Amino acid sequence: MVDHVLTLNAGSSSIKFALFEAAAPWPRLLAEGQVQGLGAQPSFEAATVRGYPVKRAMVGENHAAGLQQILQWLREAYPEIAIKAVGHRVVHGGVSYAAPTIVDDRVLQELRDLEPLAPLHQPHNLTGIEAARAVFPSAPQVACFDTAFHRGHSFVNEAYALPREYYERGVRRFGFHGLSYEYIALRLREIDPVLACGRVIVAHLGNGASLCAMKDGRSVASTMGFTALEGLPMGTRCGEIDPGLLLYLLQHDKMSPEALSGLLYEQSGLKGLSGISQDMRALEASENPHARDAIAYFTHRIRMEIGALAAALEGLDALIFTAGIGEHSARVRANVLEGMGWLGLTLDPAANVRNDMRISVAQAKIPVFIVAANEEATIARHAIKTAGLNQIPTAA
Template sequence: MKDVILTINAGSSSVKFSVFEIAEGQLTQLALGLIDGIGAKATFTAKKSSGEKTEFVLDQSHHAVDHKIALTAVLDWIEKEESGTNVVGVGHRVVHGGPVYSEPLLIDAENIRILQTFEPLAPLHEPYNLAGIEAAMEAFPKAAQVACFDTAFHRQHPYLADTFALPRKYYDEGVRRYGFHGLSYEYIHRILRHEEPVLARGKVIVAHLGNGASLCAINAGKSVASTMGFTALDGLPMGTRCGQLDPGVVLYLMAEKKMSAAEITDLLYKNSGLKGMSGISNDMRELEASSEQSAKDAIAYFVRRARREIGGLCAMLGGLDCIVLTGGIGENAVNVRQAILQDMEWIGIHVDAEANARRERIISEKGSPVVALVLKTDEERMIAAHTSEMLGLKEPLVPAVS
């Protein structure tokens, strides 16, 4: 009988999952999958580490597919395709831990009630994360359920790093800079600690650049500043999200354009960023392939904001030893990486254009005062590691990545 950990990332219309075997203190990924189209025509897709793929449309002749039905489908697939396994823990990505939770949490009914109070802080994510937890508790009643928070890595920030220039009562009520993508940042730090221990003890900026994008300043393994704030809208422009925005724009949209809160939410979360600026796509690959000026402008704005934030975080750190690029754009968009890091010698980054073009792990010149790395992130493995630790196992050694 193999002990396995299941990781769940539940959204409004999808559930992503991964299956990891625990053996001799190591985590081995056995499969990953996706249930997409929850609430509509839902499809189940899973791929084993061997490459074998399963895909089918979920039966919704009696009921529309919800999170409960989706997790039941995952259970059925595991029992059929990974026979002889015992799901000992289920790790959940939960976007918001509020001001309360700074580390993973073993879930019980009382904790769920507390987490529900954070739904107004992340209304587009938290309710569905919790729906996934409740469905998993029913589908896997004997497994430990562990919440892993995207905000937790940033919770040791000092007051000045988290506050807004508002009356103090709002900070006390929870209106503060939380930061997100914490699971990705924590994973990258563990990789550095394993592969580059000297750099891991220094001043590091990690750029998580994907459809969601942010940067984090890490000093001696601790997050000291993040570009994301109260919500996942702040900081860099993203695939469909606006990034940094003068709050007066929101007041203008309300007063002059008579837009409702729902309409503004839809604009800022779903129709801004690269998609809104280009009028073409939220996908950086499509924008790079386009000859349209609007696509070029969207990319240039993304690069400009990233460079500006790197400078600001470097100031917060008081210097820089290492910069890591990760996420879909950070790992794959060679030209965007080059544009972000070029002419950064003033803070010690000497990018090696040829190494970058060859997609090497180290893309800074030999002898560069600041080491520039490209590392693949793995939030699912980070969740699995946290879950195994909550079960009493020692921290699994994260594998080397390139």
């Protein structure tokens, strides 16, 4: 009998899910969907790979009710399937968790202790796990960490210039979006095995945004740090900022830590710079000069970080765009690559507008690709292996 695994990515007001058949080398997607609007006007939508889309209002407003809705639909669409494992995206694994882990009460509490380091994500990730434990009591709950892919960085790429005791305590650059980067690293081995062994920068550009420098498919450096606040500006997060400014806001403006956290995590980034929206699509459609400024700042910072990561890699063999903005915004990609010929990055405008897989000119020294993100497949892969499920072979 074929084993099946469910993946969950629980946010503050949503639960994204996917159902997979345990196949090798990649799990086979059967269905996917999401519950959204939890706490307000919840709704459910899903579809199998064969079609049969469904969209409906939902009774109940919390994550437990959302999971019950997911389970009810799965039973309707696949009455014979028994979920053998549930894989969860967990943003922060801290120092202790560098690999997927089956969650028990002790693990859950240790992950709760990390909530202050990822306040926009971690609490909701763990709420999803708790709800899934109640709905699927016999299925192992496998936590898959966004930080795990970046463990093993050298000291210089992991440490802050603080007294050494802080590093020993675990104050270090962790890096995030690791599930996305891990998928891209594996996918690149299928697309171009030679390049996959080289020096690659991946730009994960979405509402959350970061860059990762990889060598031979392993993370070498990342733009994100101790929290998911560092590095590039994001939808509502500020990215790189002078710590002295934070001291000024605390001491001179008498801002409370809670107010400062809200400013940095929820009111800054593209939303704060534009005063319009955190959605890149809305900014690109706007004629407001503040929207143009926000896009210009975003792409400027990406160019700066590409240069820094190329230095960390001691060269560059490929650049990859992924995630919502990276995959779908030809304007952002063009702005990022403008003036980057000195590094060997030359855009093919027509290929870029078509969203081709390769968007650099044929004679470019450094190829540039668009590769679709698939964190769910990575989570499913880890859940299958960690839970020890049976896998059926399939074509790559």
